[in-house]
Every structure is written in C-alpha cells, then in structure tokens.
Amino acid sequence: MISRSEILETNQMIEKENLDVRTITMGISLLDCIDADRTTLCTKIRDKILGLAGNLVNTGDEIGREYGIPVVNKRISVTPIGIIGAAACRSEEDFVEIAKELDRAAKDVGVNFLGGYSAVVAKGMTSADALLMRSIPEALSNTERVCSSVNVGSTRTGINMDAVRLMGQVIRQTAEKTADADSIGCAKLVVFCNAPDDNPFMAGAFHGVTEADAVINVGVSGPGVVKKALESVRGESFEVLCETIKKTAFKITRVGQLVAKRASEMLGVPFGIVDLSLAPTPAVGDSVAEILQEIGLEYPGAPGTTAALALLNDQVKKGGVMASSYVGGLSGAFIPVSEDQGMIDAVNAGCLTLEKLEAMTCVCSVGLDMIAIPGDTSAATLSGIIADEMAIGMVNQKTTAVRLIPVIGKGVGEQAEFGGLLGYAPIMPVNPFGCDAFVNRTGRIPAPIHSFKN
Amino acid sequence: MKKAIITVVGRDCVGIIAKVCTYLADSNINILDISQTIVGGYFNMMMVVEVGASAKSFDTISEELGEVGKTIGCVIRIQLEDIFDMMHRI
Numbered sequence: 001m002i003s004r005s006e007i008l009e010t011n012q013m014i015e016k017e018n019l020d021v022r023t024i025t026m027g028i029s030l031l032d033c034i035d036a037d038r039t040t041l042c043t044k045i046r047d048k049i050l051g052l053a054g055n056l057v058n059t060g061d062e063i064g065r066e067y068g069i070p071v072v073n074k075r076i077s078v079t080p081i082g083i084i085g086a087a088a089c090r091s092e093e094d095f096v097e098i099a100k101e102l103d104r105a106a107k108d109v110g111v112n113f114l115g116g117y118s119a120v121v122a123k124g125m126t127s128a129d130a131l132l133m134r135s136i137p138e139a140l141s142n143t144e145r146v147c148s149s150v151n152v153g154s155t156r157t158g159i160n161m162d163a164v165r166l167m168g169q170v171i172r173q174t175a176e177k178t179a180d181a182d183s184i185g186c187a188k189l190v191v192f193c194n195a196p197d198d199n200p201f202m203a204g205a206f207h208g209v210t211e212a213d214a215v216i217n218v219g220v221s222g223p224g225v226v227k228k229a230l231e232s233v234r235g236e237s238f239e240v241l242c243e244t245i246k247k248t249a250f251k252i253t254r255v256g257q258l259v260a261k262r263a264s265e266m267l268g269v270p271f272g273i274v275d276l277s278l279a280p281t282p283a284v285g286d287s288v289a290e291i292l293q294e295i296g297l298e299y300p301g302a303p304g305t306t307a308a309l310a311l312l313n314d315q316v317k318k319g320g321v322m323a324s325s326y327v328g329g330l331s332g333a334f335i336p337v338s339e340d341q342g343m344i345d346a347v348n349a350g351c352l353t354l355e356k357l358e359a360m361t362c363v364c365s366v367g368l369d370m371i372a373i374p375g376d377t378s379a380a381t382l383s384g385i386i387a388d389e390m391a392i393g394m395v396n397q398k399t400t401a402v403r404l405i406p407v408i409g410k411g412v413g414e415q416a417e418f419g420g421l422l423g424y425a426p427i428m429p430v431n432p433f434g435c436d437a438f439v440n441r442t443g444r445i446p447a448p449i450h451s452f453k454n
Numbered sequence: 455m456k457k458a459i460i461t462v463v464g465r466d467c468v469g470i471i472a473k474v475c476t477y478l479a480d481s482n483i484n485i486l487d488i489s490q491t492i493v494g495g496y497f498n499m500m501m502v503v504e505v506g507a508s509a510k511s512f513d514t515i516s517e518e519l520g521e522v523g524k525t526i527g528c529v530i531r532i533q534l535e536d537i538f539d540m541m542h543r544i
Contacts, residue, residue, distance in 0.1 A: 002535065004489055004500055006542040007459055011531070065513055068533035254540040 014069050017224035018286040019252065021259045022279050023073040024060045025115075025200035026053050027207035027215040027272060030079040038088040042101040045084070049076065049105040049114075052214050052269070057110040059266045063259055071259065075113045076106065077205035077217075082119035086128035092135035099139035099146050106145040113188075115205035117148040120195070123157040123444070133166055137173035140185040147188045147203035151195040153390040155397045158447040159193065164390065165439050167191050168383030172406060175375065179408035182416040186405040187338075187370065191386050193393030193400045198273050199329040204366075204401055215272035216264045217329060220256030221279040222248075223288045226316075230294040241295065242315045249276065249319030257324040275329030276320030277365070278312075280340035282423035288312075288333050289342020300335075300343060300360075301352030309333065310363035330399060332365030338405075338418060338425035339370055347426045354385075354428050362392050367401035372416040372425035375408040382406065384435035387445075395448050456506035457486070457535040460519065464528025466497040474499075474530065477522050481515060482508045497528065502535070 013019035033044035057074045064071040078084075081098055089095050099117055106114035117139055119129040136148050150167055153159035171186055178185035190204040197208020200217035207215070229248040233240050256274040264271035280288045289300045295308045313332045321327050335357065337343045346352035354371065361367045367389050386402045393400030407416040410427055417424045462474060471490070478485060478501075487502040505515060516532050523530035 001487070001502070002459070002538040002542060007461065007500055007538055010538055010541055011461065062513070065516055066534045067537040068531050069537065251541045255537060258536055258540040 011068070013222065013225045017222065017228045018281070018283060019222040019225050019255070020070040020072050021064070021218060021256060022221040022277070023075050023200050023219045024056070024071060024259065024263050025075040025077055025205055025217045025219070026056050026267070026269060027077045027198065027211055027217060028052055029207055029211060029213050030084045031209070034084055034087055036087045038094050038097060041085065041088045042098060045098070046101055046105050049078070050109060053109045053111065055267060059263055063262050063266070067258070069255060069259075073112055075111050075115070075200070075202060075205065076109070077200070077207045078102070078114065078116035079207050079209060080116060080118040080120050082121075082126070082129040082132040083209065085132065086126060089128060089131060092131050092138065095132050095135040096138045096142060099135070099143050103143035103146050111145070113145050113147050113202040115147040115149065115202050116207060117146050118150060118206040120151045121160050121163045122151050122154040123160060125160070125163055130166070133163070133170055136170050136189060137177045137185065140174050140188050141177035147205065149190040149192055149195065149204045149206055151192040152386070153193040153394050155194055155394050156447055159387065159390045159394055159445040161387065161439075161444055162442055164386050165383050167386055168379040168381075168439065171382050171404060172379045175406045175408050182410070182418060183375070183405050183407045184418050184422070187403065187418055187422050189403065191390075191402045193390040194398060196329055196399055200275050201277065201279065201330060203403065211272070212270060214269045216260055216267065216269050217272040217275065218256045218260035218263070219275040219277050219279065219329065220252050221277055222252040223278045223280050223291055224285045225252055226278065227285070227287070227290045227294050230291065238311070242311065245312060245315035246319035249316045250323045253320035253323035271326070273326045273328030274324040276316055276324070276327055276331040277329070278316055278333040280334065280336065281421055282339055282341055284341060287340045287342035288335055289340050289346060293342065299346040299349050299351035301346050301356045305356065306359050306363055309335070309360050313364045330365040334366060334369065335360055335364055336370035337428075338372065338416070338423040339421065344424070344426060347428060354430060358388060358392070361389065361400055362396060366399055367393070367403070369401065369403050370405070370422065370425065371403070372405045372407050372427045373430050374411045374427055375406050376411070377406045377430050380434070380436040380439045381430060383439040385430070387439070391445070455504055458503050458505045458532050459535050459538060460501040460503055460530065460532045462497065462499040462523070462528050462530050464497055464523070464526065466492050466495055467526060470497055470526050470528060471499065473522055473526050474501075477519065478503060481510055481518075483515070
C-alpha cells in the first residue's frame with residue numbers, strides 16, 4: 001500500500017516543483033506518402049497525420065487528468081521532408097508548399113509544434129536536400145508550428161562542411177526574414193551532429209527512417225524536483241549528492257514511462273522511448289542552472305561548471321535508465337540559455353560566455369541551444385561555430401546541436417524577446433576574429449579514428 | 455479493479471468527510487482505505503478508492519469532486535494509483 005508520505009511527495013513534486021511530462025511526441029513515417037506529384041503528396045501527408053494524430057491532443061490531456069500531472073506539449077515528428085519531397089519537389093517553392101501543408105495539419109490536430117522539415121546530410125546532400133535546406137528561411141518565416149533540423153555530421157561519416165557552410169547562410173537568412181520578431185525563425189532551426197532518430201524534443205525532432213510507421217516518444221522533465229532534492233543534502237559528499245540525483249531521476253522517469261505506456265495503449269501506437277531529460281523552462285524553479293548552483297557554483301560558467309554538469313548528466317542517465325524499458329532521444333540535461341532563468345542570470349552577471357557553453361556541451365545533451373548573438377554576426381562565423389560544435393559531437397560520439405539566433409538589429413547588451421516556452425535572452429558576444437578561409441574550403445572533414453583514444 | 459487516490463486538503467470544518475463520502479456513495483465508488491490528520495487547523499485526508507464500478511467517467515468524477523471541494527473550502531484531487539506505484543515501487 002502506498003503511504004501518505006509517498007503520495008505527498010509525488011504531489012509536492014507536481015504542484016510545487018514543476019514536475020511535468022514535457023512532451024508526448026508522435027513520430028509518424030511519411031515514407032508511404034511519397035509521390036511524384038506535389039499536390040497528391042501534400043494530400044497524402046495531411047491524411048496520414050490527421051488519421052494517426054487526430055486524437056493525440058485529447059489523449060494527452062486525458063492522461064494528464066487521470067494522473068493529475070500536466071502533459072505540457074503534444075507534438076508530432078515526421079520523416080525528414082528532404083527524403084519525402086525528393087520525388088515531387090523541383091524547386092524551393094515546392095518544399096515551402098509542403099511546409100505550409102505541415103503547418104495546416106499541425107494546427108488542425110492542435111499540436112503546438114511539428115518537427116521534421118529536415119535533411120539528413122552527414123556525408124552528402126542530394127539535390128532535394130540542398131533545395132530543402134535553401135527553402136528553410138522561407139518555410140520558417142511562412143509557418144508557425146513547423147520545426148526544421150539538419151544533420152550535418154556524424155562520428156561514422158565525419159562532417160559535411162558544404163552543409164555547414166550552407167547552414168551558416170540559412171541561419172542568417174532565417175534571422176533576416178523574421179527580423180520583425182527578434183529573428184524567432186532561428187529558434188525553430190537546429191543543426192545537428194549524430195542526430196537521434198527518436199528525439200521527442202523540439203526543435204530537433206524528426207522521425208528517422210529506421211523507425212516504424214508510428215511511435216510514441218515521451219520527454220519528461222523536472223529540474224525543479226532535482227534542485228529541491230539537492231537542497232536537503234547541502235554540504236554532503238559527492239557520493240550522497242550523486243545518489244540523490246539518481247533516485248530523483250528514477251522517480252521522474254518512472255512517470256514518463258507510465259505516461260508513455262498509457263498514451264501508446266490509448267492511441268494504439270507502439271511505445272518508442274522515454275527521453276531522460278532535465279529540460280528547463282523560463283518559469284522560476286524550473287531551471288538546470290539552479291541545480292548547478294545547488295551543487296555549489298555561484299553561477300553556471302564559474303570554474304567547476306563542466307565537472308558539475310558532467311556529474312549531473314551522468315547521474316540523471318544512471319537513475320533514469322532503470323526506470324524505463326526503452327531509453328532514447330537526447331537523454332540528459334539541456335542547457336538552453338533563453339529557456340532557463342538561471343542561465344540568463346549567469347549571462348547577465350558576466351559569468352557565462354559562449355566559449356564556456358561550448359565546453360559544457362562536451363559533457364551534456366545537447367549543444368549550443370537558444371543563444372542570442374549579435375545580428376551582425378556573419379554567415380561564415382555562424383558556420384565556424386557550427387563546425388566547432390559538430391566536431392565535439394563527432395569526436396566524442398555524442399549528439400551535439402546548434403540553435404543560435406543572430407538577432408537582426410540588436411547587439412551585445414540588448415535583449416531578444418521570444419515569448420512563451422522560448423523565453424528571452426541577453427545577446428551574447430561572439431569572438432570577432434574571422435574564419436572565412438576555413439569555412440570556404442569545400443568537401444568534408446573525414447571521420448575520426450576510433451582507436452588510439454586520448 | 456481500478457484504484458485511485460483522493461486527497462483532500464483545506465481548512466478544517468464540520469462535515470468534510472461526510473460530504474466527500476456521500477458523493478462517493480452516490481457515485482458507487484467504494485472506499486478501500488482512509489487516513490486523516492489535522493495539522494495547524496488544516497485538514498488533510500487521503501483515501502484509496504475503487505472507481506471501476508462507477509457509471510461515471512473518471513473525468514466526471516474528477517470534476518464533480520472538485521465542485522464538492524469548493525462547497526467545503528477544500529482542494530480535492532483524484533489521481534489513478536498507478537502514478538504513485540510507478541514512482542515509489544520497483
């Protein structure tokens with residue numbers, strides 16, 4: 001029999017510490033929609049999404065009521081459109097039409113984001129992939145709920161520097177096209193290395209070609225719960241600290257597992273994975289930065305930050321892995337800047353820099369995330385930053401990502417406002433020295449050697 | 455058997471248990487266990503109930519209990535027991 005204190009503990013986590021199920025994401029394969037005619041393709045895509053995900057939002061809300069826990073987002077990921085549209089699209093405009101269709105479908109089923117306007121080009125780009133990538137600025141500025149991602153590298157294949165160079169330009173153009181809203185288009189665009197096929201989190205979610213027809217992936221979150229648990233072990237040893245994080249991560253993940261199983265049962269769609277994540281929001285007490293502070297740092301960015309984050313990330317995984325039958329996605333602590341009040345405070349205090357964030361991405365999921373940078377940052381500099389981050393992922397056999405927002409018309413000292421879950425962000429300085437000659441080289445960075453590790 | 459946990463929290467007054475139990479009886483919901491304390495004037499009750507036999511949907515029960523709560527100045531929540539089991543039992 002469950003005890004009173006256990007009931008209290010669970011409800012306290014939900015009510016006071018912001019424990020929630022961050023997202024139920026339905027992955028939908030669009031491979032069987034492929035058609036040489038664009039109009040037919042769009043109709044098939046729409047029918048498939050509405051057919052499978054028509055009840056997704058209601059189901060998510062119902063589960064939330066049954067267990068008394070908020071299911072914050074209901075979302076959809078689809079097969080990379082670079083593949084799906086290859087037979088039908090002859091121009092960038094053709095791809096943009098698909099994006100608009102996806103946006104309409106997302107609105108009709110009521111999900112707040114749909115991911116998968118993507119290209120997987122780790123080794124090379126097909127002509128369709130290149131068209132899709134060039135169409136991203138237009139697609140993101142003409143849609144509201146569509147998210148885009150491009151995988152430009154992997155540990156097995158190396159880094160496609162042609163794609164990296166192109167993405168620097170794509171990010172800049174996306175920023176310019178959405179300049180009137182603080183370049184928010186870039187918040188819906190992620191560049192990946194080693195992108196997972198089953199990530200439920202936006203903006204980088206897509207339904208990989210290794211996946212089944214449809215699948216339910218769930219992302220849980222609860223940085224506030226971890227922070228609260230750590231308050232009770234201030235000054236204790238690392239052993240106690242790590243045990244506390246593990247136990248808390250286990251409990252959080254169990255809720256994700258329960259919700260994922262229930263959603264899969266109710267929707268008649270197989271359960272895929274639970275993403276073991278600490279995903280912050282701008283809400284007070286829902287911050288990964290505050291956990292790092294509780295571990296003992298004045299602000300994230302202070303010496304010791306990388307070690308503290310490595311410890312946190314690893315313990316979250318250790319605790320979470322046993323709590324779920326299948327773990328996948330990005331799994332780890334996220335360190336977006338604009339979505340985490342503690343990170344924003346650290347930047348404003350002058351403690352956290354882009355370079356330190358880059359170091360932090362070596363030991364956590366996922367990468368340079370939701371960072372506002374000056375609007376005059378060049379495409380080449382963006383590509384250089386992307387290349388650095390991709391190299392970290394490639395060499396360390398982990399997923400890394402870049403979601404940078406060059407805020408057009410604003411500079412260091414100013415602030416970008418995105419609103420809602422995306423939050424706001426102080427604009428951070430970027431190293432002003434050039435890397436044009438490096439970025440302008442064509443071809444690929446070869447895959448790294450997998451022996452002689454040091 | 456579909457078990458749920460009801461929690462009732464609020465300022466203590468006459469008839470809280472009576473009101474909640476009457477609603478449950480009228481809805482054909484069997485009570486399996488009750489525990490209740492008062493700390494600093496605040497009433498705190500937990501019940502384990504069986505909701506499978508009720509003709510009402512879980513959503514309706516949840517809403518109506520919320521309404522009952524409003525009439526007695528308490529917050530009443532009902533949650534399926536699985537969430538507690540999953541979190542606290544391996």
